[in-house]
Amino acid sequence: MAPDNTPVRPRMLINGELVGASDGKTFPIYNPATRELSAEVPEASADDTNAAVAAAKAAFPAWSALGPAKRAGYFKKLAALIREHRDELARLDAISMGMPVSTYYYAHMAAAQYDYYSEAWPIVQGQASVNTPGFMTMTLRQPYGVVACIIPWNVPVYFMAAKSAPALITGNTVVLKSSEKAPLAVARIAELVVEVGFPPGVFNIISGHGVPSGQILSRHMDVRALSFTGSSRTGKLIQEEAARTNLKKVVLELGGKSPAIVFEDADLAKTAAKTQFSIQNNSGQVCMANSRIYVQKSIAEKFIEAFKKEFAANARAGNPLDTQTNHGPQADEVQYRNVMMYIEEGKKTGTLAMGGNGKLEDTNGFFVEPTVFVNQPEEARITKEEVFGPVVIINTFETEAEAIAKANDTEFGLYAAVFTRDVSRAMRVAKALESGYVGINCTSPMTGHDLPFGGYKGSGQGREGLLYSMNNFLETKSVIMQIDEE
Numbered sequence: 001m002a003p004d005n006t007p008v009r010p011r012m013l014i015n016g017e018l019v020g021a022s023d024g025k026t027f028p029i030y031n032p033a034t035r036e037l038s039a040e041v042p043e044a045s046a047d048d049t050n051a052a053v054a055a056a057k058a059a060f061p062a063w064s065a066l067g068p069a070k071r072a073g074y075f076k077k078l079a080a081l082i083r084e085h086r087d088e089l090a091r092l093d094a095i096s097m098g099m100p101v102s103t104y105y106y107a108h109m110a111a112a113q114y115d116y117y118s119e120a121w122p123i124v125q126g127q128a129s130v131n132t133p134g135f136m137t138m139t140l141r142q143p144y145g146v147v148a149c150i151i152p153w154n155v156p157v158y159f160m161a162a163k164s165a166p167a168l169i170t171g172n173t174v175v176l177k178s179s180e181k182a183p184l185a186v187a188r189i190a191e192l193v194v195e196v197g198f199p200p201g202v203f204n205i206i207s208g209h210g211v212p213s214g215q216i217l218s219r220h221m222d223v224r225a226l227s228f229t230g231s232s233r234t235g236k237l238i239q240e241e242a243a244r245t246n247l248k249k250v251v252l253e254l255g256g257k258s259p260a261i262v263f264e265d266a267d268l269a270k271t272a273a274k275t276q277f278s279i280q281n282n283s284g285q286v287c288m289a290n291s292r293i294y295v296q297k298s299i300a301e302k303f304i305e306a307f308k309k310e311f312a313a314n315a316r317a318g319n320p321l322d323t324q325t326n327h328g329p330q331a332d333e334v335q336y337r338n339v340m341m342y343i344e345e346g347k348k349t350g351t352l353a354m355g356g357n358g359k360l361e362d363t364n365g366f367f368v369e370p371t372v373f374v375n376q377p378e379e380a381r382i383t384k385e386e387v388f389g390p391v392v393i394i395n396t397f398e399t400e401a402e403a404i405a406k407a408n409d410t411e412f413g414l415y416a417a418v419f420t421r422d423v424s425r426a427m428r429v430a431k432a433l434e435s436g437y438v439g440i441n442c443t444s445p446m447t448g449h450d451l452p453f454g455g456y457k458g459s460g461q462g463r464e465g466l467l468y469s470m471n472n473f474l475e476t477k478s479v480i481m482q483i484d485e486e
């Protein structure tokens, strides 16, 4: 990609106007590959956040009355503009959170969400019955009102679209807060929303940290539903705020510590390649990355060698703007230090089999070597907690029961994978895994377009997905009508 030094001046979208923070406050975003300043970003104040919610509340009656077919017209235009600006959005995510432009398929994924929901709205239906003699009964599906969306930094434009599109098409109005680590591409889409001409207040987009703006949205009495993707720690705080205030509906997509189980009859080469991609992709900063691999003892040595070879050959680290790069830095200094802290601790508790170094001194960027640990105790911190970096633990098992027990011994439950040629075993294990998603002979990021996505246990609450997300933003009203006897 040609170097582009266009200055980036992100703004927020509140009540149809592109604005800075009302108190003029900004926060800096640095390119994690070079540590150069990329932009100063508006920090939404309490007043800004409240103004965005007030605008959304005021816009709700007209927007919900408009009818989905008319609402869909805005979506089509937005999808087309997002596709048109793909390269620009890729650059903005690269210089804020380090995602390589070569792997940037997220603008297309985001556009596809707006396109899909612009056609999918007829699925929203209530039911009617004559099961109560003398009465006609029915259910109506209706929007909540103001919906807040709080998104993480690791795949910003996709989460922006995957939450806002189903919320808006069902007649809700939205206040979306971007992540303080990756606000630039989202702020560019805010400009595209203005270009499309959405009615003022329908779609508000603010930037800032968890506190104050995220916290205010969580406790705001006029926000009736909140969809969150991010860490389990923040998810719990949001749930607490919601419970303490207006019991708003909360959907939580949280962290993971996803296991992949590799049996001795698995296709070794394919399994090594797929499990490697899962933890290398986006430099390991993916909620569903298989960060724990359990391999049957009889093939462990061979598998570990094959995995290391794949990891070394396929992670091409470098500047994310370089089209040859597919392995960017960690998103910022906090993420980098956190990953390095886990690696240093892992060196004490288990055996380092590959990598294990940070590259800050050599590169001036927050790069972490692809890292493999073997023989980590199951109770070690690095086995139990989400590292969110290119760091995998490969442990062994002897029996199917042992593999399942180890895979399930976690508070997370987002994605699990099983590799075997034995169909019955694959289904037995899939059934036993405590996980919202199971891949058989495939692993994350592989997902089916029409399947629900979400976590068991501490990985979340609720499900998202093309056929599921609209439900998250619709109340159900029961209506019973007496029919007069003739």
Ligand code: NAD
Pocket (backbone or CB within 6 Å): 150, 151, 152, 153, 154, 177, 178, 179, 180, 208, 209, 210, 211, 213, 214, 215, 218, 229, 230, 231, 232, 233, 234, 235, 237, 238, 253, 254, 255, 256, 286, 287, 288, 386, 388, 414, 455, 459, 460
């Ligand atoms: P994070 O929890 O630190 O931040 C997520 C968002 O929450 C940001 O916008 C942040 O500003 C906001 N926030 C922070 N504190 C808040 C508070 N007190 N109240 C309200 N909002 C607050 O998470 P992150 O570091 O941005 O993202 C990485 C995490 O997200 C990982 O744990 C990852 O597994 C998870 N994730 C989950 C999924 C999924 O679908 N399950 C997908 C992607 C990422």
